[in-house]
Amino acid sequence: MSPPALVPFDPRSLEALTPADLRARGSLKWTAVTTEIAAWVAESDLGTAPAVTAAAVAAVTDGLTGYLPPAPRAAMAQACADWHHQRYGWDVPARWVHPVADVLEALHVAVEHFSRPGSAVVVPTPAYMPFLTVPRQWGRDVVQVPMTTDGGRPVLDLEAIDAALGAGGGLVTLVNPHNPTGRVHTRDELAALGAVVERHGARVFADEIHAPLVHTGHRHVPYASVSAATAAHTITATSASKAWNIPGLKCAQLIVSNEADAATFEPVSFLATHGASTPGVLANAAAYREGGPWLDGVLDYLAGNATALADVLAEHAPAVRYTPPEGTYLAWLDLRAALAGHDLPVGRWLAEHAGVEVVDGIRCGRVGLGFARLTLAMPRPLVVAAGRRIAAALAEA
Ligand SMILES: Cc1ncc(COP(=O)(O)O)c(C=O)c1O
Structure with missing residues (x-):
């Protein structure tokens, strides 16, 4: 075989x-x-992928259904970091990659611990549906900022994002590749967003869950990899869950991209990472390593x-x-x-x-x-x- x-x-x-x-x-x-x-x-x-199935089945047959041990946790972080290096050219240290149950948990952490207390969440629209409602349950206003078009392609409306941040917005949700339009933002587009966010001292939640699903002719650029400025203001979330179809295994990755954020995350990491399942962590590692x-x-x-x-x-x-x-x-x-x-x-x-x-x-x-x-x-x-x-x-x- x-x-x-x-x-x-x-x-x-x-x-x-x-x-x-x-x-x-x-x-x-x-x-x-x-x-x-x-x-x-x-x-x-x-x-x-067969490798993902094998990892999930082995987790159960080998009895790895308890709390997350350090070895698979570290192996998953390394596999995810290696994937980012090989596929997207981003050298993120494995120690900055953390397991979480899902991308919505990563958003919760970004809102709760990394955005200005009480500040609104700025959501370019059309958007992944829960982003329009869930931040309200955490006591935050949601400001919808419609995307505009450039030569027929949906693009971020940077002037409108600028205005929303000027009016008190503290965190922008960037979904790239974009659900629902399917856009893959270019490096230049991302850099331009970075400049706007930087000017306001705001934050970006970069939801890159669809990153492995980029089609020929396009390239995924992790937002945090664009510049020192974007690395300094970004919390990234990704997962093998869309591309390898394992959202039910409950594991995504929250990635910090600077030492200050790593230090902020440390004391809240127990609760933030508690929901990631051991089979899910093993399956994510297998997807990144062998899928x-x-x-x-x-x-x-x-x-x-x-x-x-x-x-x-x-x-x-x-x-x-x-x-x-x-x-x-x-x-x-x-x-x-x-x-x-x-x-x-x-x-x-x-x-x-x-x-x-x-x-x-x-x-x-x-x-x-x-x-x-x-x-x-x-x-x-x-x-x-x-x-x-x-x-x-x-x-x-
Ligand atoms: C852009 C985007 N973010 C987040 C999610 C949900 O991810 P999770 O199940 O990890 O919370 C989805 C699911 O479709 C999605 O398309």
Whole structure:
């Protein structure tokens, strides 16, 4: 048998899966809704790398289901640091990489311990939905700052972020690669944000959970790696959980990028890291250490899915505006022209008329009105079917 690291992603058995098969597997995405096709939550149907499965299974069979021991904790930090070095050219010391249960826990730490007490959280929109609501539960205002466009590409509106920070904002959420638009911000864009944040003495929470999912022609640049200034004002969060589809194993990474923040984190680290599960830490380490070849196959497959959807929509629903993502496995569909004059929220309309469950863009902020987020991490025949269903429903609208 070949070692797990050498097992490539093989879509053949996947392509035969029907919606009934996927429901029978029991995932949240397929069982919490009754539409013909489930393309809403950012979960993948593509399984995980054999090396990740082996690590998670071994954790259970070897009895490593207790509290997190120091050796796997250190090994995961090193594997994550090495991944950042090899894939993105960022030399972050392993001692600055900490396990947390999930990215939302890292956001909590960033808000609670690294942003000015009481300051508002500045959220560029459209945004990953919980960022619009969760900071309020921690007593913080959320200021939505709509992104703008540059030559048709969604980009951060730096003037508006500048104004929001000037009005008292203390922390900017930067999601890169971006959920839901799929943008991968360039080094220049990140440097420009860094200059604005620096001017206000503010902070950035860099959510890089989708970093391993960057498509050909684009490159992930960790925000904290851009300059000494960005390293000084950033808390980074990432995880193997999206790319290798293991959010249920509860492990992400919080990365500090300067000695002062390392010192601030130290006394709060017990509680902050307590929720990371031992099997999750082992699985994340395996993903970073051995999951690269499998992921490269997945990226090819996802790019094919993104193109397949574009082809179907271009042929059968040209009024839908959609550009395949630069990163992530999310498709951001602009249905404003296609559904002009219809009253129902886009998400409900698509569920009722097309049988496709998506995330309604309005849940990503006011600027998402008339948009829908569709998850492309499905067997390709289902991506094509979703596109055809949407096109057929629009033809009748
Ligand atoms: C941008 C972004 N951040 C965070 C999360 C959630 O991550 P976690 O489950 O680690 O909290 C997601 C999940 O889709 C996401 O897309």
